[in-house]
Amino acid sequence: MLKKWIPLLGATAVCALMSTPQAAKAEQLTLCWAAWDPANALVELSKDFTTKTGIDMKFEFVPWTSYADRFLNELNSRGKLCDLIIGDSQWVGGAAENGHYVKLNDFFAKEGISMDDFVPATVVGYSEWPKNTPNYWALPAMGDVVGWTYRKDWFERPEIQKEFKAKYGWDLAAPKTYDQLKQIAEFFQKRQIDGKTVYGASIYTERGSEGITMGVTNVLYDWGFMYENPKKPYDMQGYVNSADAVKGLEFYKSLYDCCTPPGASNVYMVEAADAFKSGQVAMQMNFAFTWPGLYKDEKVGGDRIGFFPNPAEKFHFAQLGGQGISVVSYSDKRDAALQYIKWFAQPDVQAKWWQLGGYSCLKAVVDAPGFKASQPYAPAFLESMAIVKDFWAEPSYAELLQAMQKRVHDYVVAGKGTAKEALDGLEKDWTEIFKEDGKI
Amino acid sequence: MTTSPNSYADKAAEVAARATPERLVVRVRALSDRAIAWLFIAPTIVLLLAINIFPLFWAIYLSFTNFRANRPNAEVKHVGLDNYTRVLNDPDIWVSMQTTAHFVFWTILLQTLIGFALAYLIDRKFRGHAFWTTLILIPMMLSPAVVGNFWRFLYEPQIGLFAYAVSFLTGIPTSEIQMLGSVNLAPWAIIIVDTWMWTPYVMLICLAGLRSIPDYIYEAAEVDRASNWRQFWSITVPMALPFIMLAVLFRGIENFKMFDMVNLLTGGGPGSTTEVASITLKRDAFEAWATGRSSAFAIVLFVAVFGLANIYVKALNRVKQR
Incomplete structure (x- = not known):
C-alpha cells in the first residue's frame, strides 16, 4: 500500500520544491507615510490592490513629529526602505532635483493618467517641479488644507x-x-x-x-x-x-x-x-x-x-497641506510601485478612498453631484481647497x-x-x- | 615549606601546556606576547575606530566643506575656515551657548548642594536608611524620555499636579502657572526636572566619598576636641572633595550635551528660550541640513568640552594629591 503512495508523495514534494522559488518571487511593496488616521484608511484600501495583483503591501508609518527627519534621512542616504512614499508637498523640489523621486511624465502618458483629471491646486502643490510646469513627480494622493x-x-x-x-x-x-x-x-x-x-x-x-x-x-x-x-x-x-x-x-x-x-x-x-x-x-x-x-x-x-x-x-x-504619492528612485521594485500608482489613480479606487476617510484629489470624486452632501465637512473642504497657497x-x-x-x-x-x-x-x-x- | 599562589598557577600552566597538542603549541609559540595582546584588543580598537574615531575625522573634514546631506548630487566645495567663522560670529549660536551655560551652572550647583546634603544624611545610618536610599535613587533609574513626558503632564497648567501644588501653596490660579510656556519659567522648569532626576546620582558618588573617610580621623579630631562644624570643614569636605569634583565633572559633561529632556519638555521653546547648544546643533544638522556648518559647530563644542574637562581633571588630580 505504502509503495503505491511513494511516487505520489515524491511528485508532491517535487512540485512543492518547484513552487518555492515562485512564492519567493511574490513581491512586496513598502509604502512610507506619516502615522495618522488617513494612513489607516490607506491600509484598508490597499487590501484591494493586493487582492487584484497579488502584491503584498507593507507600511512604514512614522509620527508627524519625526516624519520629515526619518524619511528625508532615508531619501538622502539613498535608502531602499521605501518603494513608494507619500512625501510632504514641500519636499517635491528637493526630491526632484536630488533624484529621489522617479519622474512620472512618461508613465502617465503611457497609462493615460491625465493631470487634468485632478484638482489643479493639488497638481501644482503635490506633483509639479518646477511649479507651474508640466513636470510631474507625484500623483496627488491626499488633499488637505x-x-x-x-x-x-x-x-x-x-x-x-x-x-x-x-x-x-x-x-x-x-x-x-x-x-x-x-x-x-x-x-x-x-x-x-x-x-x-x-x-x-x-x-x-x-x-x-x-x-x-x-x-x-x-x-x-x-x-x-x-x-x-x-x-x-x-x-x-x-x-x-x-x-x-x-x-x-x-x-x-x-x-x-x-x-x-x-x-x-x-x-x-x-x-x-x-x-x-x-x-x-x-x-x-x-x-x-x-x-x-x-x-x-x-x-x-x-x-x-x-x-x-x-x-x-x-x-x-x-x-495647503496634503501630499502626493511618488515612486522612490532607489527602489528595486519600480514596476510594481508604478502598478500601485496606476491602480490608485482609478476613479473607483479614489471614490472608495474618500469613503474610507482619505481626501481624494480626483475631480471625478470631488465634483460629483453628491460630494457636498456626502459628509458634513465636504463643503468646507471643497471651499478651502479652492483657495490654497503653499509654503x-x-x-x-x-x-x-x-x-x-x-x-x-x-x-x-x-x-x-x-x-x-x-x-x-x-x-x-x-x-x-x-x-x-x-x-x- | 609553603606554596605560593603563583607557583600553583605556574604548575597549572605547565599541565595545560603539556596537554596542548604539539601543532597548536608551535603555532602559539610563533606569536609574541605583544602580538597576542594585539590580537585580543584588535576587535575593540577596530570598533572604536569605526564608530568613534572615523566619524570624528570625517566631521572635521566636513567642517571645511559646504556639504549638505540633503543634496547628495551637489558639488562639494572646500570653504576653508568659513564655517568656523560663521559659527563663531552667529549671535544665535552664542545665545544657545549662554542658555547651555545657564542650564549647566544651575543644575550642577543645585545637584551638588542637594546631592551632598542627602549623602551626608544617608551616611548617618539611621533606621531605614537603606529603604530611603533606594527610594531616592529611583528617578535616576528612569529613562529620560519617560521623565520628560511625565513631567510635561505634571507641568500642564490645567491638569498638572505641579501647577495644582503651587496653586494650593500660593493661591495663584493654576491657569497662570505656565512653566513650559513662560519665557521666564521654562528654563527653570528644565532645571527642576534635571535636578530631580540626577541629584541621586551625585548623592551616590558623594556617599562613596563620605564612606571612604576612615573613622580614626574623626576619632583623632574628637580627641583634639574639634567641634562638629570644624570636623565637617576640615575633614569631611576636603576628603570628600575629589568625589564631589568627579560628580561635577560627570554631570557637567552630561548636561553640556543635554538634548532628550529639553527636546521632550519644551523643544527649545518658547521661542528659543531653552534652545541649548545640542538642540541648535540638531536643528542645523538635521532640519536645516547645513552639514558642513553643523560639523564645524560640533567640533567647536567638542574642543570646548574637551579643553574644559582637561583643565578640570588637572585640578582634580591636584586636589587628590594634597
Whole structure:
C-alpha cells in the first residue's frame, strides 16, 4: 500500500520544491507615510490592490513629529526602505532635483493618467517641479488644507446667542472675517460652560517641526503676505515683510495672547485636536484630515461640531497641506510601485478612498453631484481647497522653514521683539539662503 | 615549606601546556606576547575606530566643506575656515551657548548642594536608611524620555499636579502657572526636572566619598576636641572633595550635551528660550541640513568640552594629591 503512495508523495514534494522559488518571487511593496488616521484608511484600501495583483503591501508609518527627519534621512542616504512614499508637498523640489523621486511624465502618458483629471491646486502643490510646469513627480494622493472646526452645540444655545448679540451686535455663527473670529474667541475665553472653564480657540504654535509656520502663513496670506515679488522671483523685500504682513502677524499674536488655553505654547495637529475633543475650546484651527475623526467623536462629534473654511481679510487663502504619492528612485521594485500608482489613480479606487476617510484629489470624486452632501465637512473642504497657497517647495525648503519657525515663534510665543523685526529678520534669513543656493 | 599562589598557577600552566597538542603549541609559540595582546584588543580598537574615531575625522573634514546631506548630487566645495567663522560670529549660536551655560551652572550647583546634603544624611545610618536610599535613587533609574513626558503632564497648567501644588501653596490660579510656556519659567522648569532626576546620582558618588573617610580621623579630631562644624570643614569636605569634583565633572559633561529632556519638555521653546547648544546643533544638522556648518559647530563644542574637562581633571588630580 505504502509503495503505491511513494511516487505520489515524491511528485508532491517535487512540485512543492518547484513552487518555492515562485512564492519567493511574490513581491512586496513598502509604502512610507506619516502615522495618522488617513494612513489607516490607506491600509484598508490597499487590501484591494493586493487582492487584484497579488502584491503584498507593507507600511512604514512614522509620527508627524519625526516624519520629515526619518524619511528625508532615508531619501538622502539613498535608502531602499521605501518603494513608494507619500512625501510632504514641500519636499517635491528637493526630491526632484536630488533624484529621489522617479519622474512620472512618461508613465502617465503611457497609462493615460491625465493631470487634468485632478484638482489643479493639488497638481501644482503635490506633483509639479518646477511649479507651474508640466513636470510631474507625484500623483496627488491626499488633499488637505487648514480650516476650522467649532462647537456648533455651544454656538446654538439660546442664552449664549443672546448674550453674544447683546455684546457684539451680530448673530453668533461661523465667522467670515478675522474680526468676527477674534470676537467669538474673546467671548468664549474663560467662559463657564456646563460647569467647566472653556477657552476661545486652539491655534498652531508648535516650534519643533512646522507647526507655527503652518498656522501663521494660514492667517498671513489673508492679510497680504507674499513669498516674493510676482514679477521678480526671490525678491522678497516688501512682500514677506510688507505692512499688511506685519499687521497679520500682530493679529496672530493677539489671538494667541487673548484667546488660547493656558499652556498652548507648543500646539500642532494632535494637541489642537485633543483640545477640541476634550471640550476645552470653542474653535480649532487644524488640517482637514482631522475632521472625519472629530465628526465621529462621541463627545464632540455629530451634531455638536461644525466646519468652516479660513475667514477672509483683505484676501482669502488657506494653507495647503496634503501630499502626493511618488515612486522612490532607489527602489528595486519600480514596476510594481508604478502598478500601485496606476491602480490608485482609478476613479473607483479614489471614490472608495474618500469613503474610507482619505481626501481624494480626483475631480471625478470631488465634483460629483453628491460630494457636498456626502459628509458634513465636504463643503468646507471643497471651499478651502479652492483657495490654497503653499509654503516654499524649493530644495532648500527645510532651511527656509526653520528660519520661519524660529522668527515667528520668538515673536508670537516668546514675545521677543516686534512683528516687523520678526518679518524683517525672516526676509534677511531667506535672502541669505537663496544667495547660498545661487538663486539670487 | 609553603606554596605560593603563583607557583600553583605556574604548575597549572605547565599541565595545560603539556596537554596542548604539539601543532597548536608551535603555532602559539610563533606569536609574541605583544602580538597576542594585539590580537585580543584588535576587535575593540577596530570598533572604536569605526564608530568613534572615523566619524570624528570625517566631521572635521566636513567642517571645511559646504556639504549638505540633503543634496547628495551637489558639488562639494572646500570653504576653508568659513564655517568656523560663521559659527563663531552667529549671535544665535552664542545665545544657545549662554542658555547651555545657564542650564549647566544651575543644575550642577543645585545637584551638588542637594546631592551632598542627602549623602551626608544617608551616611548617618539611621533606621531605614537603606529603604530611603533606594527610594531616592529611583528617578535616576528612569529613562529620560519617560521623565520628560511625565513631567510635561505634571507641568500642564490645567491638569498638572505641579501647577495644582503651587496653586494650593500660593493661591495663584493654576491657569497662570505656565512653566513650559513662560519665557521666564521654562528654563527653570528644565532645571527642576534635571535636578530631580540626577541629584541621586551625585548623592551616590558623594556617599562613596563620605564612606571612604576612615573613622580614626574623626576619632583623632574628637580627641583634639574639634567641634562638629570644624570636623565637617576640615575633614569631611576636603576628603570628600575629589568625589564631589568627579560628580561635577560627570554631570557637567552630561548636561553640556543635554538634548532628550529639553527636546521632550519644551523643544527649545518658547521661542528659543531653552534652545541649548545640542538642540541648535540638531536643528542645523538635521532640519536645516547645513552639514558642513553643523560639523564645524560640533567640533567647536567638542574642543570646548574637551579643553574644559582637561583643565578640570588637572585640578582634580591636584586636589587628590594634597
